[in-house]
Amino acid sequence: MMSVHPRVVHKRRATITALPLYYSGHLLKKLTREKDFKQYYAELRGATLFLYTDDTQDTYIEKLDLEQLKSMELESPYQRKASTIFILTLHTEEVQLKMDNPDTGEEWRGYILTVVRKEIPSKLELLPGQMLRLQEVLAEERKRNIPAPHQTPPPLPPLPPRPSFLLSTSFSSSSSSKDMPECFFSVTRLEAEQMLEANPEYGGIILRPSTLANNYALTLRQPTSSGPVVKNYRLTTTNSGFVIELDNPVTVSSLSDAVKYFIEKTEYRLYPYMESQPYDTCIEVSPPPKCVSITSPTTKTIPKAHVAPMQQSQPKEALLSTPAKPGEGEYVVPNDHKPDDPNLKLVQLDGELQRILKLRRENIYTANSDEKVTS
Incomplete structure (x- = not known):
């Protein structure tokens, strides 16, 4: 397999980490609870230590966030011909770094403390050229941590309603x-x-x-x-x-x-922690009751009024015409299918009355004629 050019590897690492390279070299590392050291190729980029299996690997396998560094102590006094071991106390763990060359270990200590504390340690056994490089690293790291002047702090999002379980009975008396x-x-x-x-x-x-x-x-x-x-x-x-x-x-x-x-x-990059309240995002339609119809309303049809036809005026003789004479001993049954017009009923009653009167007059005349013939 053809090896990758170091310049290509360096470019890939810079792309992945997106941090400036300050110092690099081989070292050994282990956690306090581990027994043996493991060898790595390390790069100090910004305030982060990236660890690689060797100097040809472009992707780191582990990193140490040195912003969480609480202390960096030398395990044993500095000696020219002895390996140097530093104990780094981080926020969650302790890490030991070992350098076979004590001069290299002193350089590592100078760079790590400079990028973490943003100042050069007062006691360093380094050459003038190495101290000058530390000053350049310090200026670059300070500049990197200063926000751009044109950047405005993002607006804080509106806080949700305060949960009821936030208050505790163990408050001090000075704060209500x-x-x-x-x-x-x-x-x-x-x-x-x-x-x-x-x-x-x-x-x-x-x-x-x-x-x-x-x-x-x-x-x-x-x-x-x-x-x-x-x-x-x-x-x-x-x-x-x-x-x-x-x-x-x-x-x-x-x-x-x-x-x-x-x-x-923190230049408004942080805001108070508040738990968000859940909100519903779907509207569900419940089934309608059986007695209620949800179909679109239909136009109500108003029934038309039944108007009796206009009665044409007829001659009085036609109104008084004698209907067919019913059989003797029979009843006159009115026609139930005629319209219920009050005017028409009056006319019918008047016609029947006229017919009855006519019959009575005829009976009277007939009776008188019989009496005259008899006399």
Whole structure:
């Protein structure tokens, strides 16, 4: 297999890490609980130490976030002809780095402490040229950590309603529940760090109780170019407010001001941790009751009024015409199929009355004629 040119490997590493290269070389590394050292090719890019199996590999197999470095101690006194072993105490573990050449180990120590503390250590046994290179690295690292002036802090997203379980009964007497910031959670340091790591979209600042009575602590998870960094700060309660225990202590009047101080100092890249509330995204239609129809309404048809036809005027003789004479002993049954017109009924009654009167007159005349003939 044809080997890759070192320049190509270096370019690929720079693309993958996206960090400037400050120092590189071979070293041995192991965790404190491990028995044997393993050899690696290491590159210090920014404040991150990338480890490779050899100098021809373009993808790192492990990295150490040195922003979490608490201390870097020499295991044994410096000796010209002995291997150098450094104990690096990180946030979650202890790592040992071993350099066979003590001069190389001193260079590694100088570069690591310079990029982490952003200053050159006061006691270094290096040559003037090596110190000049350290000054260049320090200037470049400081410049890399300064945000561009045209960049404006992103607007903070609106906070969701405060969950009911945030308040705790173990508050100090100097702070009432109404003054407690909404990012307060009654959790331990480990629980706060796990919350920030599991849900970074909820925010990066958690206020929590301290292990000391009536004191508080702030847990921050801050994204960097080399990966997220988790830090913890203590807030001490005083008669006038709270003191943020930094290298230069800061006094604030309330816990809300303490949270605001960290938001401003991180250039609004962090905001308080708040758990979001779930919202429904689908509307379900329940089946309608059986007695209710959901079909579109139909136009109601209004029945037309039944109007009786107009009766044409007829001659009075036609109205008074004698109907067929019913048989003797029979009843006159009116026609039930005629329209129920009141005017028509009056006309019919009048016609029947006229017929009855006519019959009576005829009977009277007939009776009189019989009497005359008889006489």
